[in-house]
Amino acid sequence: MxxxxxxxxxxxxxxxxxxxxxxxxxxxxxxxxxxxxxxxxxxxxxxxxxxxxxxxxxxxxxxxxxxxxxxxxxxxxxxxxxxxxxxxxxDFRRGSLLIAGMPALALKFLPDVIAAFIKEEPGITVSLRARSSQAVLRHLSSQQFDLGFCALDTDHPAVKRSPIYTAPMQAVLPVGHVLGHKSQLEPADFHEQPFVALGAEIATRSETDLFFAAGRARPRLVAEAQLSASICELVANGAGIAIVEPVTAANYAAAGRVISRPLHPEQPFRYDLLLPALREPSRMTTRFLELVEAHFARLLGR
Missing domain, CATH: 1.10.10.10 (Winged helix-like DNA-binding domain superfamily/Winged helix DNA-binding domain)
Known part of the structure; x- marks a missing residue:
């Protein structure tokens, strides 16, 4: 009964x-x-x-x-x-987000977004892993991460990749540099200038080399580094001038550490969003991405 x-x-x-x-x-x-x-x-x-x-x-x-x-x-x-x-x-009072990001975004850009997100949703725990773009792809393919940010031209069947923001590469100069009066820099402006370059294994390095070759410019290489932030530190300390992706350039310029100037002709740089392909984004993930896109627009003004 x-x-x-x-x-x-x-x-x-x-x-x-x-x-x-x-x-x-x-x-x-x-x-x-x-x-x-x-x-x-x-x-x-x-x-x-x-x-x-x-x-x-x-x-x-x-x-x-x-x-x-x-x-x-x-x-x-x-x-x-x-x-x-x-x-x-x-009501977003409980849950977690696990994020993997390339260093160009994970060192400052993503922490700024995360800080804004947890103020808005204080019950959510956010974990951030700073990894190379290839490592970000591997992390997302495991389906354990909620979202990833990188710059890649390769795909993985377990990952959905899409562009989230595109902006031009920037020249960065020490504060007070003689070229600082120019509104944009051309290849000729770099000729025989002390130059801090990305490591030869970084894909963007080849695009910068083509930029110089098209203008028959030969900068004087004084240092190499893998991270845009490391390059900007070298520039800020007077080691030379450089070309880096726009987010790091904007952050250092906003802090008054370097001068940032656009290039002519432009070198576009694309940031990619990675999502696990085997599950749909959560409502928290969607809200976080809204803040990411808004921060890109505020920082880069496009």
Whole structure:
């Protein structure tokens, strides 16, 4: 007969225990007194023992009812916790984001976005891994990361890749440099200038070499580095001039560490968004991406 046990009967039972009156229980459940009495009677039929003793308008639980109430209460507390978790997830008060990003974005750009995101959604835990673009692709292919940011021309069947922002590469100069008066720099401006280059293994390096070759310019190579931030540090300390991706150039220029100038002709640089292909983005991921796009627009003005 226990298959006839219903959640509504247990709700009525719990309400009568807590209020001590059938009428008060009916009010708490937004139903009628006869309805509650019927549910209690049905529950007594299901369990096979008396739950309440009636003394006038008062009802008193039997010892069997009190024992049952302990178990029912545990179940309802569990349901209440589940309800709170559902509300937390729905309202972004609980959850986590795992992000992998190329160093050009992971050193400052993404931390700035993450700081804004957790102010807006303080219940969310965000983890950031700074990795090379190829490593970001590998991380996303594992399906364990929620989103990744890189600059790549390769794909993976387990990853969805799409451009998230494109902006031109920038020349960076030490503050007070003689070329700082120019609104844009051409290949000839780099001829015989001390130059800090990206490492030869970085794809953008070949594009910069073609930029110089087209203008028959030969900068004087004084240093190489793998990261745009390292190059900007060298430039800020007077080692030479350089060409780097736009986000790092904009951050260093905004801090007054270097002068940033566009190139002519332009060298476009594309930042890619990676998402795991085997699952859909969560609502948190979508909201985070909205902040990323807004920050790109504020920083680079496009």
């Amino acid at each position: 226990l298959h006839r046990l219903t959640h509504r009967q247990l709700e009525a039972f719990r309400a009568v225990i807590e209020t001590g009156k059938v009428t008060a229980a009916a009010e708490a459940l937004h139903t009628t007194q006869p309805s509650v009495s019927r549910m209690i009677s049905d529950l007594e039929s299901v369990v096979g023992f008396t739950l309440f003793e009636r003394r006038g308008r008062q009802v008193f639980p039997t010892p069997e009812a009190l024992a049952l109430h302990e178990e029912v209460e545990r179940s309802f507390v569990g349901l209440a916790e589940i309800s709170r978790v559902i509300e937390d997830i729905r």
